[in-house]
Every structure is written in structure tokens, then in C-alpha cells.
Amino acid sequence: MEAPPFSIAVSSSSSSSRTVFRSLSSSAHTSSLFFLRNNHYKTRHLKVKSSGKFAVRASLSGDSVVTLLDYGAGNVRSVRNAIRYLGFDIKDVQTPEDILNAKRLIFPGVGAFAPAMDVLNSKGMAEALCSYIENDRPFLGICLGLQLLFESSEENGPVKGLGLIPGVVGRFDSSNGFRVPHIGWNALEISEDSEILDEISNRHVYFVHSYRAMPSDKNKEWISSTCSYGDRFIASVRRGNVHAVQFHPEKSGEVGLSVLRRFLLPKSTVTKKPNEGKASRLAKRVIACLDVRTNDQGDLVVTKGDQYDVREQTEENEVRNLGKPVELAGQYYKDGADEVSFLNITGFRDFPLGDLPMLQVLRYTSENVFVPLTVGGGIRDFKDANGRHYSSLEVASEYFRSGADKISIGSDAVYAAEEYLRTGVKTGKTSLEQISKVYGNQAVVVSIDPRRVYLKSPDDVEFKVIRVTNPGPNGEEYAWYQCTVSTIFSLT
Incomplete structure (x- = not known):
């Protein structure tokens, strides 16, 4: 299988009236509300109407309670x-006894392996x-919640895991041309009846991870499905009432909700022929990219710039208003977008931890949009009006x-x-690190x-250039791309 292309969604508008150009080479500029990987769109039946189809109270008894192990990362x-x-209602784990007393336990592991094990060990x-x-006991581990079940991990390590499943969690091999991390919608090869995977068949689910566990003779009794990304890795495990998945069901649209629903409302055990395996591959992507900022009335709106100008060319000169962020995100999700990206184009000028409207957009959107949410704008070190320093990590x-x-x-990168x-030198102090x-x-x-910067000859610069289809203003046949970064200025 050939390595899939890497996609970047690039906004065509900017919050700045002035920019500084940086000579970092990039791939071709694609500006669109939707970025389509390979210019194709492959539906995965992701439409989930907020009609409350599944939002029916499981019961009024303790059976409606799910115990959630949240150790505070991610x-x-x-x-x-x-x-x-x-x-269902949620009971958070506060003590080890809460785990032992749980009727059903979900462990949505996020973050890195070593910090997660440190928290689990330190709290008993x-x-x-x-x-x-x-x-x-009924258990569902998600992503890192699957990896922690293994003996150890190479991430931050080696680091010892829970040791319940034989094997070492290792980093994807990038030498074969596959980019790490593995991000996107991929199909499963279901090898065993897992019950919670009954409705997946050959549909795609969402993965985002740099490390994976590999199948072996020692752990084959656990494996219920695998996935291919360069190598064949373990996508899910099941033994009795214990389940764990490497993908994110909460971010896999309707099919992901079916996985959670089948775990929370299990059917009686039946013998069933496993779905026939199918060669898995990354699906084409449709990402809704929404530029967000406040208008002159203080409302948060979705806007789009015309050569960096987000204001209407009218007497009122108001900020171009394309709709409310939460409503548009929900509509794009229902229409089949498999990711929603918010760019707060005025985030650089405000203290982001004080930007309650933007934080509320994320909170409200995530209530009904079950695909990945990305947010950008102003994520860097800050000092507030009182002189307190906030790291980019805190933001x-x-x-x-x-x-x-x-x-x-953006600019900080x-x-x-x-x-x-x-x-x-890698200092470890940058926001990226x-x-x-x-x-x-x-x-x-x-x-x-x-x-885009046009050139007459590729010899004019030392870095990589491309040959353009449409010549530049003076007939130039080559171009390279400058990265723009925001500077301190007054935004109109």
C-alpha cells in the first residue's frame, strides 16, 4: 500500500493588516472552506441528527451510570x-475503590504513556x-486506554504498563514512507466477534496516534481487529467483558456512537461469524475550516477574508458574518464533514484563557458534533494584566x-x-515541545x-521551488512559498 498524501488545511483570510513573510518552504497553497484530500470526498455515513435518537435515558436505576476514569490529561x-x-449518567473515579465498585468502566486514555502511568501508580x-x-468486569479502554494494558511502551521510555496483555507498544515505522502520527479515518479488519464492533463492518473509524501494539502469537487470543498503516497493528482487543480500541469512537460519528452504545447496552451473547476482513486504507478527508472572530457588536461569528480583509465593502463596514460557529459546525457535521477546525483569527491580540466565548463554542459544539475538533489562534506564552505568566501548555x-x-x-511554530x-538545538521550551x-x-x-513568491529560475534561491501552471505577473514559471507571521498591530 502506498503512503497516503498528507493534507494541510490553509485559511485564505488573515486577521492582520500587516504581515511579516518568512522563508520557510511549504507545499502548495489550498484555500477553501472545505479542504478535500486528493480533491475527493468519500462518505462514511457520518450524519447524526440531534433528534435524540439515542438520547433516551437508559433507566432510572444505577444501570444508567457509567464510571469514567479521567486522570486529567487531554x-x-x-x-x-x-x-x-x-x-447515561457519569460517575468520575476519585479513589481506587470507585474503580472496584464500578458496574461498567470507561477509560478514555489521552496524552502520553509515561505521565498516564505515573498518575495511575501515584493514586493507587x-x-x-x-x-x-x-x-x-465490563471495561472499555480508548486509545491510550488500550496501550496501557500492554507490558510496556517505548514512548517516553521504556515505560512499564499494566502488563495485562503481552507485548510492547512501539512507534510507527516511518522508514517505509508512512508519516507519523497515523491521523485519519481508516478501516478495520475484524478477526473475531467482538459484539461492540458489530455495526462497523467495512466502515471507517477515526485514528490519531504515533504508537501502536503489534499482533503476536502471545497476544493473538486478545485481538478482535487489526488495521493497516504501513504495518498491521492491533486496532481492538476483547476478552470476555473487557474491550479496548485504538481508535476514537467518540470522534467516529454515527459508527463510533454505535460502538459506545453496544458496550453500554450489550446484547445477549450469540455466536456470530466475524465480518470478512478487507484491506484497510485511509479514507479521503473533508475538513470544515471556520475562521472565527468577534464582530463590532461583540458576537462571535464565522467570517472569511478577501485578501485579508474580513469587512464588508459597505457604508457600515461591518465584519462579514457567515453564521454562528456552533450552528455551522453542527450543520457541516450532519452534511458529512469528518473534522471541524476553528481558527480564532483575533486570538493573537487577546488573552486566550479570558476568551470565554471561544471556549464556550468548543464546549457547545462538542455536545453534538462527534468528529475531531481543532482550534487555533493565540496559543503561545502569555502574561496577563496582573503580570502572571501563563505557558502555552496551560493555554x-x-x-x-x-x-x-x-x-x-501558527506564528509560534x-x-x-x-x-x-x-x-x-531543541530547547524543550517551545510551545510545540x-x-x-x-x-x-x-x-x-x-x-x-x-x-506565493514567483521566480524566473529555480537557481534564484537555495531551497525547493515548484514549477507553476499559471505564470507569474512577469511570466515567471517557478515559485516558492513564504510563511506569514502576525506582528503586534492594531486590528481593524
């Missing part, structure tokens, strides 16, 4: 919203979790807690790249706003 709001959407929850699973953490799955870094190219260390590099997106 976005578990989406899992919470999906559970509530399906009609690792031993309780092992006991719960070894006693065949990103609040976005994650509010419902974001990935954060997008360009500065970090320039510094690294100049010194060749700080955030990826805690949440994993799959949680950090670099977004660039490029400007």
Missing part, C-alpha cells in the same frame, strides 16, 4: 458528551484497574478541557522552526498562512 469532554448523548489506581479487568490545556482534540499553532534551523510532551505530537497541528 480532552475527555467528547467522551462525556457521547455518553450523555446516549442517555493501577492495581485497582488490573484487579477490575482480571475479574472480567492549550484549557482548550483541550473545553472540547478541542487538537490545537493549531514558525519562530520555533527558525530558531531550530539557526541553532540546531511543551504541548506534545504532555499530550503527544498527534495533538499538535502546525498551520501556516503562505504567500
Whole structure:
């Protein structure tokens, strides 16, 4: 299988009236509300109407309660919203006893392996979790919640895991041309009746991870499905009432909700022939990219710029208003978008932790939109009016807690790249390094706003250029792309 192309969604509007151009090379500029990988769209039946189809209270008894193990890293709001959407209440784990007393337990592991194990061990929850699973109690691990079941991981390590499943979690091999992390919608090869996977068949689910567990003779009794991305890796495991998946059901639209629903409302056990395996591959992508800012009335609106100008060419000169962010995000999700990206184009000028409207957009959107949410704008180190310093990690953490799955870094990433190219040293202090260390590099997106610069000859510069289809203003046949970064100025 050939390596899939890497897609970047690039906004055509900018909040700035002045920009600084940086000579970092990039791929071709694609400006569109929808970015289509390979210019195709492949539907995966992701439409989920907010009609409350599944939002029926499971019961008025304790059977409607789901115990959630949230150790405080990353976005578990989406899992919470999906559970509530399906009609269940949530009890958070506070003590090891809460794990042992759970009727059904969901562990939405997010972040990196070592910090997660540190929290589980320091709070005495690792031993309780092992006991719960070894006693065949109803359990669903998600993403890192699957990886922690294995003996150890190479991430931040080697680091010892819970040791319930034989095997070592290793990083994807990028030497075969496949980019790491594995991000996107991929199909499963279901090898065993898993019950919770009954409605998946050959439909796609959402993955985002840099590390994976590999099938072996020692763990084959656990494996219920695999997936292919360069190598064949474990996509889900099942033994009795214990389930775990590498993909994110809470971000996989309708098919993902069916996985959660089947775990929460299991049917009677039946013998069923497994779905026949099918060669899996990444699906084409449709990403809705929404530029968001406040208008003159203080309302948060979706807008779009015309050569960086987001104001209407009228006497009122108002900010161009294309709709409300939450409503538009919900509509794009229903129409089949498999990711929604918010770019707060005025985020650079305000203190992001004080931007309650933007945080509320994430919270409300994640209640009914069950695909990945990305947010960018102003994610960098800040100092507030009282002189208190906030790191980019603290800023990103609040976005994650509010419902974001990935954060997008723009100008700060360009500065970090320039510094690294100049010194060749990774300081560990950049926003890219700080955030990826805690949440994993799959949680950090670099977004660039490029400007095409035409050249008569590729020899005019030292870096890579492309041959253009349409010549430049003076007949130039080549071009390269400058990254633009915001500077301090007064925004109109």
C-alpha cells in the first residue's frame, strides 16, 4: 500500500493588516472552506441528527451510570458528551475503590504513556484497574486506554504498563514512507466477534496516534481487529467483558456512537461469524475550516477574508458574518464533514484563557458534533494584566478541557522552526515541545498562512521551488512559498 498524501488545511483570510513573510518552504497553497484530500470526498455515513435518537435515558436505576476514569490529561469532554448523548449518567473515579465498585468502566486514555502511568501508580489506581479487568468486569479502554494494558511502551521510555496483555507498544515505522502520527479515518479488519464492533463492518473509524501494539502469537487470543498503516497493528482487543480500541469512537460519528452504545447496552451473547476482513486504507478527508472572530457588536461569528480583509465593502463596514460557529459546525457535521477546525483569527491580540466565548463554542459544539475538533489562534506564552505568566501548555490545556482534540499553532511554530534551523538545538521550551510532551505530537497541528513568491529560475534561491501552471505577473514559471507571521498591530 502506498503512503497516503498528507493534507494541510490553509485559511485564505488573515486577521492582520500587516504581515511579516518568512522563508520557510511549504507545499502548495489550498484555500477553501472545505479542504478535500486528493480533491475527493468519500462518505462514511457520518450524519447524526440531534433528534435524540439515542438520547433516551437508559433507566432510572444505577444501570444508567457509567464510571469514567479521567486522570486529567487531554480532552475527555467528547467522551462525556457521547455518553450523555446516549442517555447515561457519569460517575468520575476519585479513589481506587470507585474503580472496584464500578458496574461498567470507561477509560478514555489521552496524552502520553509515561505521565498516564505515573498518575495511575501515584493514586493507587493501577492495581485497582488490573484487579477490575482480571475479574472480567465490563471495561472499555480508548486509545491510550488500550496501550496501557500492554507490558510496556517505548514512548517516553521504556515505560512499564499494566502488563495485562503481552507485548510492547512501539512507534510507527516511518522508514517505509508512512508519516507519523497515523491521523485519519481508516478501516478495520475484524478477526473475531467482538459484539461492540458489530455495526462497523467495512466502515471507517477515526485514528490519531504515533504508537501502536503489534499482533503476536502471545497476544493473538486478545485481538478482535487489526488495521493497516504501513504495518498491521492491533486496532481492538476483547476478552470476555473487557474491550479496548485504538481508535476514537467518540470522534467516529454515527459508527463510533454505535460502538459506545453496544458496550453500554450489550446484547445477549450469540455466536456470530466475524465480518470478512478487507484491506484497510485511509479514507479521503473533508475538513470544515471556520475562521472565527468577534464582530463590532461583540458576537462571535464565522467570517472569511478577501485578501485579508474580513469587512464588508459597505457604508457600515461591518465584519462579514457567515453564521454562528456552533450552528455551522453542527450543520457541516450532519452534511458529512469528518473534522471541524476553528481558527480564532483575533486570538493573537487577546488573552486566550479570558476568551470565554471561544471556549464556550468548543464546549457547545462538542455536545453534538462527534468528529475531531481543532482550534487555533493565540496559543503561545502569555502574561496577563496582573503580570502572571501563563505557558502555552496551560493555554492549550484549557482548550483541550473545553472540547478541542487538537490545537493549531501558527506564528509560534514558525519562530520555533527558525530558531531550530539557526541553532540546531531543541530547547524543550517551545510551545510545540511543551504541548506534545504532555499530550503527544498527534495533538499538535502546525498551520501556516503562505504567500506565493514567483521566480524566473529555480537557481534564484537555495531551497525547493515548484514549477507553476499559471505564470507569474512577469511570466515567471517557478515559485516558492513564504510563511506569514502576525506582528503586534492594531486590528481593524
